[in-house]
Amino acid sequence: MNDTSTYKARLEEEKANLETQLSSVGRRNPSNPNDWEAVPQETGQEADPSDRADTLEHFGENAAILSDLENRYADVTAALDRIADGTYGTCSVDGGEIETERLDADPAARTCKAHMNA
Numbered sequence: 001m002n003d004t005s006t007y008k009a010r011l012e013e014e015k016a017n018l019e020t021q022l023s024s025v026g027r028r029n030p031s032n033p034n035d036w037e038a039v040p041q042e043t044g045q046e047a048d049p050s051d052r053a054d055t056l057e058h059f060g061e062n063a064a065i066l067s068d069l070e071n072r073y074a075d076v077t078a079a080l081d082r083i084a085d086g087t088y089g090t091c092s093v094d095g096g097e098i099e100t101e102r103l104d105a106d107p108a109a110r111t112c113k114a115h116m117n118a
Contacts (some may be wrong), residue, residue, distance in 0.1 A: 004083045009040050018073045020058040025062040036070055038063035079108040093118045
């Protein structure tokens with residue numbers, strides 16, 4: 001794998017999009033800036049019991065969305081780290097080359113097709 005510039009550009013764009021999405025349902029954890037925490041959607045009328053219930057429901061939804069986004073964000077940043085350290089495109093299971101088709105489909109892939117579920 002010689003030219004990683006196209007993959008790097010795609011990953012950086014996806015990282016920026018993920019940060020925007022993460023910010024819409026959460027905020028950076030003040031005690032750990034590498035972590036995100038869900039935030040409830042406030043209605044301004046939380047004294048009403050049904051509004052409090054809605055707020056808690058939205059918080060749960062945000063937490064679930066945040067978890068999925070954080071996982072993808074970690075995959076994308078790990079792929080960018082692999083580009084930086086020269087190991088991008090190498091299967092994390094057997095050290096072989098990750099197929100171009102696999103990287104085209106998912107630039108954050110860390111395994112070859114044979115080890116996709118590893």
